[in-house]
Amino acid sequence: MSKRAAFATRVGAIAAAVGSAVGLGNIWRFPYEAGVNGGGAFILVYIVCILIMGIPVILSEFIIGRSTHSNMKAALRTLSPGKKYYLFTYVCILGSFVVIGFYSVVCGWIIEYLYQAALGNLSEHSSAEYSEMFNGLISNPWRCVGWTMLFLVINFIVMSRGIEKGIERVASIMMPLLFVILIVFCVNSLLLPGASKGLDFLFSPDFSKLTWKGVLEALGQAFLSLSIGISCLVTYSSYFDDKTSLVKDAATVGILDTMVAILSGVMIFPAVFSFGVEPTAGPSLIFEVLPSIFQQMTGGYFWALLFFLLVFFASLTSTISLSEIPITFMIEEHKMSRPRAILWTALITFALAAVAALSFNVLDDIKLWGKNIFDMMDYAASNIFMLLGGLFTAVYVGWILDRKVIRDQLTNGGKLKGAMEPYLIFCLRYVAPVSIIFIFLYLTGII
Ligand code: PFF
Secondary structure, three states: OOOOOOOOOOHHHHHHHHHHHHHHHHHHHHHHHHOOOOOOOHHHHHHHHHHHHHHHOOOOOOOHHHOOOOOOOOOHHOOOOOHHHHHHHHHHHHHHHHHHHHHHHHHHHHEEEEEEEHHHHOOOOHHHHHHHHHHHHOOOOHHHHHHHHHHHHHHHHHOOOHHHHHHHHHHHHHHHHHHHHHHHHHHHHOOOOOOOHHHHHHHHOHHHOOOHHHHHHHHHHHHHHHHOOOHHHHHOOOOOOOOOOOHHHHHHHHHHHHHHHHHHHHHHHHHHHHHHOOOHHHHHHHHHHHHHHHOOOOHHHEEEEEHHHHHHHHHHHHHHHHHHHHHHHHHHHHHHOHHHHHHHHHHHHHHHHHHHEEEEEOOOOOEHHHHHHHHHHHHHHHHHHHHHHHHHHHHHHHHHHHHHHHHHHHOOOHHHHOOOHHHHHHHHHHHHHHHHHHHHHOOOOOO
């Protein structure tokens, strides 16, 4: 194998994995999904999914990646010689393009809001006017495509500087800061009149509001948020050194990611109720609510700027990890140079993202089951690609992979305790496959 880059420090490696996990999935998508699916019950199911499926699948991806120090395809070939499991890698690559296709459009919206914040336009308006502002943005093809492309250009420039410099530095500085800022906003939101209604919505589960479709979405949201199911964490952990405890790292990623999602909910929902915004607004939710929060804070101008800047960096560490999936694959499997692999990945991503950005305006009459192209990509990414990938990973590690590889990775060759093993195997063999297959079959009407 060619010489591969490695993370300079253990903290750098974890920060990069957390950087991948924490992004728009937590800050933009989690609140809107929770809003559409009735709040508390959705969140409860979400947390259960993280514990019994999310963290075990993160750990499985880490096991595959670190035991082979290679991309998913080469890893599956090494771990199961002569078998065709490696073919699943193509589904992962396709999935990574679908995710980054719609995701970078939302990153484009973040840049627009950063720009509006800099101009001081996120103050002195009503929620209804903020809603109009958002609709004005998405219905304008030039602005939508322009910001999306700008974001992608930045993404690929950072990537062309290589793993260490690009990812590690950005991730290690920005993540803790984002965390602190979220807490400040939560406190602010909680002080708004009528905030308790938002907390009720978030934390008093009402199961009559949750459908099986909502359960599927909670599961898909958990996988998208943790960056699992499309081999992203296989790729990242292939750069981990052999001393880190995979169990600790998987738990760290899972817990921090969930905390950021919950904090985003606590930031958004008290304000949603206080300002009379519809919790079911969907993808526009945070863009309608956040400006009203900044507006009533002392120094709102700076808070708005800082917030969108941090979200921008959080998104960037996620899109970097997403683009790294096809890039590492092209370099290692197709012997491309890194610049060439970046170029190809960029071209495909530009095309997909442009179509997604245009699906709110020029292409808005193309719809399937009431969803435009962006919504379809958003839906398919988490509820189909990532779930299928999670299912594959769980079955592969739980049933097929040699138990010695698992034990070796969990204990670092016997140096650590492997107490998690029975729990891991149980979740991977039974809990994850049965739940995912059941939900799929139920929703397709087969059972
Ligand atoms: N986990 C990221 C988020 O929550 O924003 C999105 C993501 C990154 C999904 C990387 C998949 C992935 F491979």
